[in-house]
Amino acid sequence: MNPRRIGADFKVFARGYVRNPVALFFSLFFPIILVLLFGLIFNQPTTSVTLYAENLDPGSNISAQFLNALNQTGAVQVTVVGPAQLPGNESLAKYLADHSDPVGIVIPPDFGQDYLSHQPTNVTVYTNPEDAVSGGIAEAAVGAVSNEFNLQLSHGSPVVGVAVLPIASTIYKEIDYLVPGLIGFSILTSPMFAMVDISSTYKKDHLFRQLSLTPLTKDEWLASKIIWYVILSFISAAIMVGAGVALFHAHVTLSIYLVPFLVLGPFFFVSLGMLAGSIAKTPETAAVIGNVITFPMMFLSGTFFPVAAFPPYLQVFAHILPLYYVIDGMNKVMLFNNPGSAVADVAVLAAASVVVFVLAILAFKWRDE
Numbered sequence: 540m541n542p543r544r545i546g547a548d549f550k551v552f553a554r555g556y557v558r559n560p561v562a563l564f565f566s567l568f569f570p571i572i573l574v575l576l577f578g579l580i581f582n583q584p585t586t587s588v589t590l591y592a593e594n595l596d597p598g599s600n601i602s603a604q605f606l607n608a609l610n611q612t613g614a615v616q617v618t619v620v621g622p623a624q625l626p627g628n629e630s631l632a633k634y635l636a637d638h639s640d641p642v643g644i645v646i647p648p649d650f651g652q653d654y655l656s657h658q659p660t661n662v663t664v665y666t667n668p669e670d671a672v673s674g675g676i677a678e679a680a681v682g683a684v685s686n687e688f689n690l691q692l693s694h695g696s697p698v699v700g701v702a703v704l705p706i707a708s709t710i711y712k713e714i715d716y717l718v719p720g721l722i723g724f725s726i727l728t729s730p731m732f733a734m735v736d737i738s739s740t741y742k743k744d745h746l747f748r749q750l751s752l753t754p755l756t757k758d759e760w761l762a763s764k765i766i767w768y769v770i771l772s773f774i775s776a777a778i779m780v781g782a783g784v785a786l787f788h789a790h791v792t793l794s795i796y797l798v799p800f801l802v803l804g805p806f807f808f809v810s811l812g813m814l815a816g817s818i819a820k821t822p823e824t825a826a827v828i829g830n831v832i833t834f835p836m837m838f839l840s841g842t843f844f845p846v847a848a849f850p851p852y853l854q855v856f857a858h859i860l861p862l863y864y865v866i867d868g869m870n871k872v873m874l875f876n877n878p879g880s881a882v883a884d885v886a887v888l889a890a891a892s893v894v895v896f897v898l899a900i901l902a903f904k905w906r907d908e
Contacts (some may be wrong), residue, residue, distance in 0.1 A: 540759050547684065549763040556767065566729055570775045573721045574782040577843075578714050578789075588673045590615040590680070591643040593631040599651025605662075605684060606646070614680040615642075631795040632665050640669035642677040663837075714787045718779055719869035720842040725775045726804035727862050730768040731833050737764075738816025738831055738903070739825035749904030761813055768805035778800055782816050796878035797869065803888040804865045810896040817902040836862040841870075864888050 556562050563627055577591070590609065596602040606617050620643075625634055635643045645663040647653075653660040664681050666674030735892050741747050750760065776797070783789030815832060819825035839853060840862035868884030871877045 540756070540762060540792065541754075544755050545759045545763045545766070548760055549766055551766055552763060562733070566771050566775060567778065570721065570725050570779045570780050573724070574779050575715075575786060577717050578783065578787040584677050587614055587616045588642060588676045590617050590677050591631065591635060592617050592619050592646065593625065594619060594645070594646045595648045596646050596650040596652075601651030601654050602646045605650070605688065607646075608684045608687065609680055612680045612683065614676050617644075635665055635667070641667040642672040644677070644681060654688070657692065689756070689900060712744055714783055714789045715791060715822055715874060716845075717843075718783045718789055718791050718868070719873050720866050722772075722776045722779050722864065722869060723804070723862055723866040724837065725770050725779070725839065726844045726865060727799070727808055727833060727836055729775070730764075730772060730805050730809040731815075734764065734770075734809050734812025735816045735819075735825050735829035738813050739819055739822040742816070743822055747905045748798070757903050757905065759895070761810070761903070764813075765806050765809045767801050772801045772805045791873045792876050794872060794876070794878070796872045796881065799885045800865050800868050800888070801870070803865070803885065803892050804862075807861055807888060807892040807895055810892065810899040814895060815897040817899065817904070836860045839863075841866045861888065861891050 544861040592606055592609075594602050594606065606619070609615050610617050620631060620634060625631065631643045631645050635641075643665040647660055647662065650660055652658075654659040662681065662685070664678055668674075681797070729731075741750075780789070780791055780793060783791065811832065812829065815828045816825045819828055836842075839849070839857050840846070840860045841857070842862070846857045846863065846867075846896065849857060864887045868881040868888070871884070
């Protein structure tokens with residue numbers, strides 16, 4: 540490769556890119572929108588869930604104490620539904636369905652008497668499958684209060700407690716885990732979509748045929764694009780980290796160990812985009828191939844959702860996707876400050892990048908056969 544020819548092509552491509560407002564928007568401003576959007580979604584303060592209660596044992600102090608204990612958990616806010624809201628013996632389940640309310644609880648008749656006489660009694664919790672979060676909060680609160688009442692009845696006292704803390708630090712928030720994922724998202728989408736479009740459009744418009752008349756070689760042309768998108772990945776990462784810290788006080792660590800992922804990520808996806816565009820016959824086919832490759836990686840590599848929450852078979856599939864190793868490695872470096880465990884991610888990315896780069900050069904032709 541001739542560095543002067545690479546530099547000359549880099550200048551031409553960079554000048555055209557900077558003059559393209561759409562490209563600039565998605566490279567420089569879209570990352571800020573992503574951080575702002577997901578920061579607002581996941582940085583909301585925790586609020587209690589409204590729990591509608593039908594008390595069929597209204598004369599009992601025990602039932603009142605049970606509902607009051609639910610209120611004191613802070614997880615739910617009990618709103619008692621009386622006969623006026625349930626005309627004609629309407630069930631609480633129907634009331635919840637008619638008013639689109641997610642959760643409710645029914646205190647059974649003789650609840651207090653059964654409790655004091657040590658007779659088994661069940662409260663009924665209604666949940667809405669469409670709001671699993673509210674249902675889970677209500678079930679946990681009712682279960683905790685029920686356990687406390689059982690302990691009091693048996694004159695027991697709680698011995699083992701549970702404290703739930705995030706790994707690495709008590710100050711980490713959801714936005715901290717999202718920043719590396721969103722950087723990975725930017726590393727994937729910007730070069731992939733651009734290179735798929737460029738390779739297929741240049742081929743259709745016979746621009747590659749014209750480039751073949753210059754001293755520039757195929758690997759030099761592709762190398763200049765890799766260098767450009769590596770620079771863009773550094774800029775996008777800086778913008779996202781800066782926005783996350785300034786707007787939501789994100790706690791992320793910037794270090795030299797982040798560099799391999801900001802280099803190898805664009806290296807891989809520029810080569811992959813070029814490979815996808817080269818094997819496609821038309822720009823339309825290239826766009827389809829690019830989307831088929833890109834969209835599974837967007838959602839199954841840990842960008843927005845943790846891979847550990849996936850079913851086992853999806854976790855296996857996620858470990859096949861190259862973007863997983865970009866995001867996993869950046870998490871280890873930026874959040875846990877553990878570059879040693881990120882070596883495997885770097886090795887996988889380096890090997891995959893070299894293979895895909897060679898395949899892209901082999902599939903890339905200045906002139907059609």
